[in-house]
Amino acid sequence: MFYFIGLGLGDAKDITVKGLEVIKRCSRVYLEAYTSILTVGKEALEEYYGRELILADRDMVEQEADEILKGADVSDVAFLVVGDPFGATTHSDLVLRAVNAGIKYRVIHNASILNAVGCCGLQLYNFGETVSIVFWTDSWKPESFYDKIKRNRDMGMHTLCLLDIKVKEQSMENLMRGRKVYEPPRFMTVAQAAEQLLEAVQNRRERAEEPAITEDTVCVGLARVGADDQAIRAGSLREMAECDLGAPLHSMIITGHLHPLEVDMLRLFSSPEGLRGLKMTDSSTYVS
Amino acid sequence: MFYFIGLGLGDAKDITVKGLEVIKRCSRVYLEAYTSILTVGKEALEEYYGRELILADRDMVEQEADEILKGADVSDVAFLVVGDPFGATTHSDLVLRAVNAGIKYRVIHNASILNAVGCCGLQLYNFGETVSIVFWTDSWKPESFYDKIKRNRDMGMHTLCLLDIKVKEQSMENLMRGRKVYEPPRFMTVAQAAEQLLEAVQNRRERAEEPAITEDTVCVGLARVGADDQAIRAGSLREMAECDLGAPLHSMIITGHLHPLEVDMLRLFSSPEGLRGLKMTDSSTYVS
Numbered sequence: 001m002f003y004f005i006g007l008g009l010g011d012a013k014d015i016t017v018k019g020l021e022v023i024k025r026c027s028r029v030y031l032e033a034y035t036s037i038l039t040v041g042k043e044a045l046e047e048y049y050g051r052e053l054i055l056a057d058r059d060m061v062e063q064e065a066d067e068i069l070k071g072a073d074v075s076d077v078a079f080l081v082v083g084d085p086f087g088a089t090t091h092s093d094l095v096l097r098a099v100n101a102g103i104k105y106r107v108i109h110n111a112s113i114l115n116a117v118g119c120c121g122l123q124l125y126n127f128g129e130t131v132s133i134v135f136w137t138d139s140w141k142p143e144s145f146y147d148k149i150k151r152n153r154d155m156g157m158h159t160l161c162l163l164d165i166k167v168k169e170q171s172m173e174n175l176m177r178g179r180k181v182y183e184p185p186r187f188m189t190v191a192q193a194a195e196q197l198l199e200a201v202q203n204r205r206e207r208a209e210e211p212a213i214t215e216d217t218v219c220v221g222l223a224r225v226g227a228d229d230q231a232i233r234a235g236s237l238r239e240m241a242e243c244d245l246g247a248p249l250h251s252m253i254i255t256g257h258l259h260p261l262e263v264d265m266l267r268l269f270s271s272p273e274g275l276r277g278l279k280m281t282d283s284s285t286y287v288s
Numbered sequence: 289m290f291y292f293i294g295l296g297l298g299d300a301k302d303i304t305v306k307g308l309e310v311i312k313r314c315s316r317v318y319l320e321a322y323t324s325i326l327t328v329g330k331e332a333l334e335e336y337y338g339r340e341l342i343l344a345d346r347d348m349v350e351q352e353a354d355e356i357l358k359g360a361d362v363s364d365v366a367f368l369v370v371g372d373p374f375g376a377t378t379h380s381d382l383v384l385r386a387v388n389a390g391i392k393y394r395v396i397h398n399a400s401i402l403n404a405v406g407c408c409g410l411q412l413y414n415f416g417e418t419v420s421i422v423f424w425t426d427s428w429k430p431e432s433f434y435d436k437i438k439r440n441r442d443m444g445m446h447t448l449c450l451l452d453i454k455v456k457e458q459s460m461e462n463l464m465r466g467r468k469v470y471e472p473p474r475f476m477t478v479a480q481a482a483e484q485l486l487e488a489v490q491n492r493r494e495r496a497e498e499p500a501i502t503e504d505t506v507c508v509g510l511a512r513v514g515a516d517d518q519a520i521r522a523g524s525l526r527e528m529a530e531c532d533l534g535a536p537l538h539s540m541i542i543t544g545h546l547h548p549l550e551v552d553m554l555r556l557f558s559s560p561e562g563l564r565g566l567k568m569t570d571s572s573t574y575v576s
Contacts, residue, residue: 006399008304008397008398009397010306010397011306013304013305013306013309014304014305014306014396014397015304015305016296016301016302016303016304016305016398017301017302017303017304017305017308018298018299018301018302020305021301083403084399084403084404084406085406085407086403086404086406086407086409086412087403087406087412092409092549092550092552092553093549095409095553095556096552096553096556099556107407107514108302108514109296109297109298109302109399109403109404109407109513109514110296110304110398110399111294111372111397111398111399111400111403112399112403112412114402114403114412115371115372115374115375115397115399115400115402115403116372116374116397118372118373118374118375119373119374119395119397121374121380121383124374124375124400124402124418125417125418125420126417127417127418128416128417129413129414129415129416129443129445130412130413130415132413151443155417155439157417225397226395226396226397261380261381262380264380264384265380265383265384268383268384268387
């Protein structure tokens, strides 16, 4: 059997009892290490599970999938993914290869940032499409995330923004010279994401577009959701650009229409003036 | 400390190691028993956790919240929720009461149906607003879910439909006579949800509306996601109305635009003619 096992968010103990039992009996255990991270590293997981883990980077999963699946028809092999195995990335390619090779597979689910963000008090029902915000470069500043947020807000929906992770990236120079030298990993912060969003807001303003988002739009910044030291901050987009939520991973929510109960919850995570931008549109709806 | 602990989906062993450790040391443990169910009941959980559980129905959570929170400032109390504690329902009222009473709280996350549906191969990124489909009665047949699905499909997005659960409902007669006699619990099946959707489609057709959904629209029926005997079926809406996916809980997805890799995954769960309704709109998109 080939097991896809979610590790949840936080640390080693966020695995499910079922997942841990499977890991202990598998012949090989892979750790997918490019779509997300926990607050603890590979060594801490190995110690807690009592098993050696094989680090699976993107190249390995894409190019050596058959190697990963090898023997899973006669013994048990596990593939560990931070969050839920089918959360941010569906590992569809691995599933399809397994099925085609006559290998049975099973999924052991866990929390994903896509549902855990509910802890800030915003109703998951009221979220529209999830967007990704990538690191801008000097020459590449895509704004497609802005249009998706606008579309969600036009319908009153909140938007969860997943922030960029750069792991095992090569500098342009090393890439061109074919040198397998990698840059240190980078994880986009809420402040960086807010900066890019503010720049997009300004660009739209210069093009005289009707503003879908302003500096006062209420946002929520989240860091290390599920960990002991998780941080949640609610406030204006301007405040987000100045906040320091500490170590990765960060995510950001751009709110849509807010129910009074959602506002009450956000106040738990805001400064006294943090939700100043809110205007009541009717007795049951706020918008910023 | 007051702990909100997600039980995940499936059975007793789908709890996280962290969650189980907390349960074992709490002075009281409540089981929220009205927004979802596992494939095992309260007794099986009590046996596995080695703890007595106090069943918390909606009345209790809404009317005796202070009783639930009592003593959580000096000892540990746990409140267990199937799925993620802030998944389908945010227990915001309990959080706010705890904070107001000076009680610290923590959330231990777990899988929710909102992210676990990714196991069918549809990208969670491509889901729009989640909708609820409630049991129609002879005199009350709300179609608001149809409009939300239409709105999602217009944007190419998939729609997760959460299906109605009726627990501790009273018959009209018992309600009027003030008799606390409850009907057996009812859980909407994929077939029942599809029947209601087909009726809504027919109603719109009679009103000469442009059809957003037809009998051939590709849907996915899911039952007992995360359990050993989970069932996933992909096919037309017409097929969904005739399928029997067994015991609860069921959910249904109405697809939007499909990426070829999503179609490949859905084929794992469909009959040979199940995805007949698919038409290619361009080289990377199918729609039904």
